[in-house]
Amino acid sequence: MSKMTIQVLADHLGLSISTISKALKDSHEISAATKQKVLEAATELGYTPNPYASSLRKQKSKTIAVILPEISDSFFALAVGGIESVATERQYHTLIYLTHESFLAEKDVLKHCAGGRVDGVLISVSKETTETTHFDTLKRANIPFVFFDRDLEGYEANKVLTDDYRSGLIATRHLIDQGCKYPVFISPSDSLSVCNRRYDGFKSALNNAGLPQGTENFILVDCQNRGASLTEQLKTVLQQNPAIDGVLASVEDIAIHSYLACKELNILIPDRLQIIAFTTIKTADIFSPTLTTITQPAFETGKQAASILFDLIDKKQPKVSGAPLILPSILTERASTKSITRA
Numbered sequence: 001m002s003k004m005t006i007q008v009l010a011d012h013l014g015l016s017i018s019t020i021s022k023a024l025k026d027s028h029e030i031s032a033a034t035k036q037k038v039l040e041a042a043t044e045l046g047y048t049p050n051p052y053a054s055s056l057r058k059q060k061s062k063t064i065a066v067i068l069p070e071i072s073d074s075f076f077a078l079a080v081g082g083i084e085s086v087a088t089e090r091q092y093h094t095l096i097y098l099t100h101e102s103f104l105a106e107k108d109v110l111k112h113c114a115g116g117r118v119d120g121v122l123i124s125v126s127k128e129t130t131e132t133t134h135f136d137t138l139k140r141a142n143i144p145f146v147f148f149d150r151d152l153e154g155y156e157a158n159k160v161l162t163d164d165y166r167s168g169l170i171a172t173r174h175l176i177d178q179g180c181k182y183p184v185f186i187s188p189s190d191s192l193s194v195c196n197r198r199y200d201g202f203k204s205a206l207n208n209a210g211l212p213q214g215t216e217n218f219i220l221v222d223c224q225n226r227g228a229s230l231t232e233q234l235k236t237v238l239q240q241n242p243a244i245d246g247v248l249a250s251v252e253d254i255a256i257h258s259y260l261a262c263k264e265l266n267i268l269i270p271d272r273l274q275i276i277a278f279t280t281i282k283t284a285d286i287f288s289p290t291l292t293t294i295t296q297p298a299f300e301t302g303k304q305a306a307s308i309l310f311d312l313i314d315k316k317q318p319k320v321s322g323a324p325l326i327l328p329s330i331l332t333e334r335a336s337t338k339s340i341t342r343a
Helices: 006-013 017-024 032-045 051-057 074-089 103-117 133-140 164-177 193-208 228-240 252-265 298-313
Strands: 063-068 093-098 120-123 145-148 158-162 183-187 218-220 246-249 274-278 292-295 325-327 330-332
Touching: 006 017, 006 032, 017 032, 063 074, 063 103, 063 298, 074 093, 074 298, 093 103, 103 120, 103 133, 120 298, 145 298, 158 164, 158 298, 164 183, 164 193, 164 246, 164 274, 164 292, 164 330, 183 193, 183 228, 183 252, 228 252, 246 252, 252 274, 298 325
Parallel strands: 063 093, 063 120, 120 145, 145 158, 158 325, 183 218, 183 246, 246 274, 274 292
Antiparallel strands: 292 330
8 A cells, every 4th residue: 555645635635735735734725615525535544744744844843952951850840841731732842851960961962953953942051051152052053042940140042930039038038937047058059040049039038137148158069969978968067057947958859858867867857957948849748847848830931931932933022032031939838847936
């Protein structure tokens, strides 16, 4: 049996290829009767349009790239779900690349993308990324791109972010309202803009409360060394700084391993140490005690970033839309933070 193609379908119906194509696309130029006739014949003969061949004729790959620094954080899994919801609706394929927090890997991936492999790029930058030349390469190749969650502050591009400064402020204010006198901000990076905005909010809350602030309030840990190593780092922090009574964890891994560190050191949460974390983790309610969280709209972040990217691909908006789109996060108070009564 010969391969079923649009030409075979056209010959079978005695119509032109153009008419068949327009009918399958529900074009207003084709009558309802002809559309019905074409659809019935296509079903009977088993014809399925080839989206890849169509994309080649339009000089589009029908593929976008999603570049992630990691996948262990639940935020990125949910964001990819939002991206996929839009890509599927647009009949696009998604290529997912992991940089494992490596600038060189990120640079190499964008080099491939600039070669025309994809029609657009969604990216959350690695913690090592501080320069912008690889993004300039995308611009020169006319490949649209959108930053989501992690961006390069000051670099002109389309961005979908969460309200990191405000979230850092209200999270820290919550710790202070619950009685914390020496809260600390624990971060995996001192260069990522997303962490720095959260830390700026943290510092503002300390300043507003008249609490001392300085380098001792910012603690840098290496989250790439996962498992026991991260737990050991946090145990050292708590042992060397016994006055710490509150932790704002800038990523969920730090919160998880803070619990493990407290368990090993017999530090009671929240009686001795209160913990609040930036996380979208669904198991916050089964932590013991349950974990107070700042929850970011991860799915919506991915969805909005993808929508902007497809508008750029379809040229429905300028290359750079102006100010970033900022989405609100939610503070959910649970048992890891509570009012401390001091003698």
